Amino acid sequence: MTELAKVYDPQATEQRWYQFWLERGYFHADERRDGATYAVVIPPPNVTGMLHLGHVLNNTIQDVAVRYRRMRGDNVLWMPGMDHAGIATQNVVEKKLAAEGTDRHELGRDAFVERVWQWKENYGGVILQQLKRLGASCDWQRERFTMDEGLSAAVREVFVRLYEKGLIYRGHRIIHWCVRCHTALSDEEAAVTEGGEKGSLWHIRYPAADGGAGVVVATTRPETMLGDTGVAVHPDDERYRDLLGRSVVLPLLERPIPIITDELVDREFGTGAVKVTPAHDANDFEMGNRHNLPAICIMTTDGVIGEAGGPYAGLDRFAARARIVADLEEQGFLEGIEDHRVPVRRCQRCDTVIEPYLSRQWFVRMEPLAAPAIAAVERGDLLFHPPRWTGVYLHWLNNIRDWCISRQLWWGHRIPVWYCQGCDAENVARDEPERCGVCGGGELLQDPDVLDTWFSSWLWPFSTMGWPEKTPTLEKFYPTDMLATGADIIFFWVARMVMAGCEFMGEVPFRDVYLNSIVRDGKGRKMSKSLGNSPDPIDVMNQYGADALRFTIVSLAPLGQDVRFDADKTEFGRNFANKIWNATRFALMNLEGADLSTWNEASAPLDLDLPSRWILSRLQTVVDETRSAIDEYRFSDAASSIYRFLWGEVCDWYVELIKPALYGDDLRAKTLVGTTLVTVLDRVMRLLHPFMPYLTEEIWQALPMQRSVDSIMIAPYPQAVAAWRDERAEEVVAALTDTVTAVRAIRSEFGIAPREPLTVRIVANGHAERIEELRGFVENLARVSAIEILHGDERPTGEPSAAIAGLGEIFVPLGDSVDRAAVSERMQRERAKIDKELKAVEGKLGRPDFVDKAPADIVEKEREKAAALHERRAVLERHLAALHG
């Protein structure tokens, strides 16, 4: 281990340690263990899924939370698994079949489903392997799949229970229909394109049946007029008063249809008159019901105009639209065309324009389920992070609509309903019934449809733990503690899980919901396949390492904000990893052969040297900051806290400060700083382990110390030790670093070569002893050859100087080679700056309001500031006088 490479190579370590952790079973949760538990269920990725940066962030956050809790000694369960992803998976396999020149209908249902299972075995779940590469510490022994026997049983159980409660029903309604996937979709799966799409608003005249001018309607989908069975106007609309009770003639088909009045009509929009097409629009369907209008279905499931479309039958919906518009114009019915942004729904899976379609489907009555889910959040049983999502969640639940759960697919959970061929009864059962429960008939036919994929996902927090059986896992780990997911699936998944948890388990499925950032590309665009702007995380890990990617993405993703990510930003994490690696390399090189114990939490290492007391004191602050940041889900704050300490304090200062001791002959001194350095590295590696698991394990294993456990992932998470705090050391080292920085600045600004000897003179403001304490360090770090302490009123003139808080005033005599004009110029610049500041501070102090009303300590601070500025100004004046004199 002493021959460490100069540059950290992640490839060499990652595989090895992951294997090690797996073999030791450190990811496994044990129901029989006592003590506090911490449980997280993974948002199950699609079986067809490939890892993208959104997954990387989401799973890194879960892994951080879970590894942190594990190190804190909790009994931790991170439940992994996958979703069968009905439409997505069926699409994948269908595409394969198409490439083979066949299709699922030719294959038949059973053979097709068999093919999907085969595909799953051969190609599915790549993403889980990718998550392992990322370092995810899931309990893989428990991996679940939503189509597993156990989870399928849970689905049937839930269906039957809700049916028996009257919460599942079959209804004839307008649903979202994908003409390509040939299935119904839920509201959430048929999202409206952002900002609408370019379209037109056609104004069409429907002449009165009795010969009058009739009415002009405005529509964005003229083809649906073939199914019009009425025209609606607002009851109070004066313009149409004389049309009430009359009829108009539907152009092209010449069908008489009534004028009705309905409050739903917006008088401001279009012409204030709406064509009513009950079979092809959800609002029109409701209106049709209210006014007993017939619903005429004019389209086939392929989106082609059907028989009811008369001369347009056989045309695709968009071709029909064009033809109809042309015909209307030719026949003089078209009154005008406006450009118009049209809200278009598209299939979430295939992007095809959705057709509102009247159809018979299964629904879940949601209101009764929503009530407890609303109450739970209002009671504070469940908290959103950041909290603003609470409103989004509540708004959706308060305006909930019934959930269409049937899908006309083959891949998924078959609806557990058998229709009696004798008496038509619905037989709903957990297992296939032998005979009809109503008439006893033996001829039963199962509903051909399957359930919405989310109908299994909403049970995930408890179905994965064995529900409906009363398992020890459920007993131990339900409810879970945290759910980390994207805000885009609050409705799809989070809210539904809460409802299912309340309904079937009697309590919310998790206490904290962490909504992680959306990862965008460097230009702020959403990562998407079609844009090709999403770097493959595996490539990024190959180039920079898994730890680098984890650390970078967590650092970039503050709670509640989106994150812009470019692959090359990973240099941030890579450089940090390398810095840590080299700090360790430095320790090992200099402590070769030593076997140091580390400082024990119970010991108070007061007889240490100044830098060691200082760094151990600073360590306590980082420990506190890191713990509270993770506890509050401020993962990026935790990461930056560790980063700043390790790089900015340990590497930049501590390592430099102890070099003399380390290189010296004093064995005791050497051991003390060595032990401290190893202590600090040990604690920081443990702090950092949840973020960078591989690197920290590699380094921790290499540290020359004894270990009570064989892996950092089960080592205790550091706790602050009050006895290690040392305020005096912090104050003194602050004076030290200020001094060094000031001297280096003078050196640099006046072009004094790095190796040129330099004397520093210090006017000790009662800090002579402190200066003696720091002398060696300053000489070393600032490359100062001599330090003179000035006593009494002696003041150098014409020399660059700086005031150091807690120490005194330092002066650097310059050699003859230095350009006096440059010195003068710099001093004048500083004086100008001081004058500006003085003006502000004295202006403040000059206002009676400020002195009277501001808190005394603030006023005092301003006075001290003014005094210091004056003093500094006087020094500059003296120097300048000397330079010019």
Next chain:
RNA sequence: AGGCACGUAGCUCAGGGGGAGAGCACUUCCCUGACACGGAAGGGGUCGGCGGUUCAAAUCCGCCCGUGCCUACCA
């Protein structure tokens, strides 16, 4: 249309009523025995605009402009 975020250095973003910060980029110097994936020093911002509250506003409030997201029965 309504709601929620956000607008701070060239870029990406922290901070949040009393001294403008980090990383990257940039300039100068340094291959000093952990690290050039490094070290040292430095330049750069009227903290989106306008008002208000306050002794004091980048920070709180209002309006406006810009950006992003979410919701909706915009036919």
